[in-house]
């Protein structure tokens with residue numbers, strides 16, 4: 001487990017923008033060294049500018065990485081350890097806001113949405129977990145899902161929510177598997193947060209675009225009464241959850257009724273199952 005952030009080493013995917021940068025900054029402000037891995041060079045440059053402005057450039061390492069590339073992922077982790085020392089905190093945060101009619105999705109849509117939003121996290125675990133285990137100092141893994149994955153379905157979010165719901169299950173099971181290992185696991189469930197996720201289409205590989213009706217520009221309006229939240233809040237919440245070793249990190253309390261509505265529908269189906277089965281026995 002992580003008892004203090006100071007002098008730890010963290011690796012954050014998608015850490016050069018939005019929520020990932022919020023987490024990187026919150027960790028750096030508490031004294032961690034942060035390796036920020038991102039597919040966009042312009043985001044990495046902006047993140048470096050922020051580190052310089054806020055006085056943590058000596059503890060900042062920017063790495064260009066596509067998390068769907070397994071070999072490159074392993075090499076980026078190696079580069080982070082070579083610069084800062086043993087990895088303690090792994091934040092699997094990078095994701096793309098793919099949006100479109102799931103019933104008409106192409107293989108390209110599925111391959112892009114899942115290879116980044118789900119496969120990228122799998123790659124982080126397979127490459128990164130051995131590093132966290134090796135030193136015996138304890139560690140923590142954060143996986144960024146979405147609060148949307150726990151709410152009733154929304155139009156156009158089929159691929160995105162499929163990946164994000166999978167990440168919740170992954171984090172829950174990983175935490176169980178690692179319970180005696182000194183490595184904690186948290187799943188971050190953000191609500192609407194200011195970021196560049198509406199620019200996601202820019203990073204879709206060209207060969208996965210043909211015939212697609214999907215867009216990477218998930219320009220969802222926040223529902224009435226909800227304001228887009230500063231990513232620094234998600235960052236600070238994540239740091240507190242790492243220290244407290246909490247499984248779920250939720251950034252928006254406003255969605256309680258929506259989460260309850262989905263749970264209530266599932267509970268009702270479970271309740272009915274007994275009656276239905278009894279009826280079939282007769």
Ligand SMILES: NC(=O)c1ccc[n+]([C@@H]2O[C@H](COP(=O)([O-])OP(=O)(O)OC[C@H]3O[C@@H](n4cnc5c(N)ncnc54)[C@H](O)[C@@H]3O)[C@@H](O)[C@H]2O)c1
Pocket residue numbers: 013014015016017018019020037038039040043065066067068093094095096097116120144145146147148189190191192193194195196197198199200203
């Ligand atoms: N912003 C929100 O409202 C919101 C809500 C729920 C969940 N999320 C999740 O939060 C995470 C962070 O998103 P954000 O909103 O901060 O968006 P963002 O676009 O500002 O940040 C994501 C970063 O990931 C990088 N990235 C994209 N594909 C990559 C790849 N293949 N390899 C490496 N880096 C890649 C992008 O370049 C970007 O810098 C995502 O997983 C997203 O699904 C965001």
